[in-house]
Amino acid sequence: MPTHILVIEDDKQIRENLSEMLTLHGFEIQTAANGREGISQALLHPPELILCDIMMPEVDGYQVLKVVRGNRLIANVPFIFLTAKTDPVDIRRGMNHGADDYLTKPFTLQNLLHTIESRLQREALRKQELKGQLETYRHSLGSVAAHEYNTALAGIIGFCSLLLDDYAQLSGEEVISMVEMIKVSGLRLKRSLDNIQLMDALQQLDPSQAAYRHFSSGHSSISAGLVDSYLVAVAYRQDREVSYELDVVSAELGLSEENLQLCLSELIDNAVKFSSSGQRILIRGIGKGTAIVLALLTKANPLKRSI
Incomplete structure (x- = not known):
């Protein structure tokens, strides 16, 4: 497929000349007559490279660059x-902003x-390196x-x-246990299989944007009560007592x-798995717009709450 380039240029003659020349050399060109239009097109149809004029009315090139670099x-x-x-x-100002x-x-x-x-070659190398890191992680995940x-x-x-072997000698409580x-073992196995399925799905996406695309849509709510319910579920699945503070x-x-x-x-699950029975898990969540920063810490302090 041809490389998709977005040209943002307010001079009509320059914009049309660039579009024609680059199209003749095999690129797929999308144009915008000003910075505001360029930002909209870049977000709606993400390009593989952006050519942008600096001096434009209303929204100049520096502002366009700032929006681009601020959008994951x-x-x-x-x-x-x-x-x-x-x-x-x-020139230094532009480079400082990420040009x-x-x-x-x-x-x-x-x-x-x-x-x-x-x-484009530098970006291809970056993606290749990222893909290699993802493959390494995938192999590690496979062994785990x-x-x-x-x-x-x-x-x-x-x-x-x-x-099967000792059914007749077992009590009802022993059978239920x-x-x-x-x-519990079945739930643990299902979780491992679900993780592999998720990795396969992410592999089908551009590795540089896979996680963001997969996790950047939809709507949900988080609360201490919700986190508490997942702690109970994880403790049950791992069959251990979990001490924690929310x-x-x-x-x-x-x-x-x-x-x-x-x-x-x-x-x-990871916090519980990699903490010892004498440690308390402290989970803190700070809201930031439509996101939340979760910090999961382990402490050897006296237990505050356990399940």
Whole structure:
């Protein structure tokens, strides 16, 4: 597929010339006549590279760059300024805001193409490195998952064998206890399989935006009571007593209830798994707009609350 480039330029002649030249060289071009329009198009149809003039009415290039770098969906898109300003102070200002390169007007077609290809290659290398890191994590997760599978299956098979071999000698309470342990092991196995399924889904997305795209839509609410209910569920699944303290504000979040459930389960599960029985888990949640920052800490202090 051709590379998608967004050209933001208020000079109609320059804008049309750039669009025509780059289209002839195999790029897919989208144009915007001002900064405000450019921001809208970049958010609606994320480009693979942005060429942007600096001096524009209402919303200038610096403001466009600030919005781009502040939005997670397009924050890493290569951004090249087109400008007639050659003052080092102006160039430094753009670089400080996160611009990748500058082209001073007038520029040659060869210089333009070279600059574009250079930035696209650098972005491709960044994505490749990120993909490699994701693959490494995936392999690590696979080895951990194998251990999780075997642990859960060992519990299921072991208790089933006891029930089959010694059923006549077991009391009703013992049978119920074993069945409950089989259920706990089954829940543990299901969680591991669900995590692998999530990783497979994320692999289908652009690795640089996978997590954001997956977790940046929907609506849900969080509260101390909700976190408390997940602590109870995790304690049951891991079959252990959990000592904890909650300090979580209520907040409206910009992600779906399904993804909130997943995030809470994973965070709390890991906090419980990697804490000892003598430690208390302290969960703090601070609201920030449509997000919340959760901090899960472990302490060896006297227990305050347990389940």
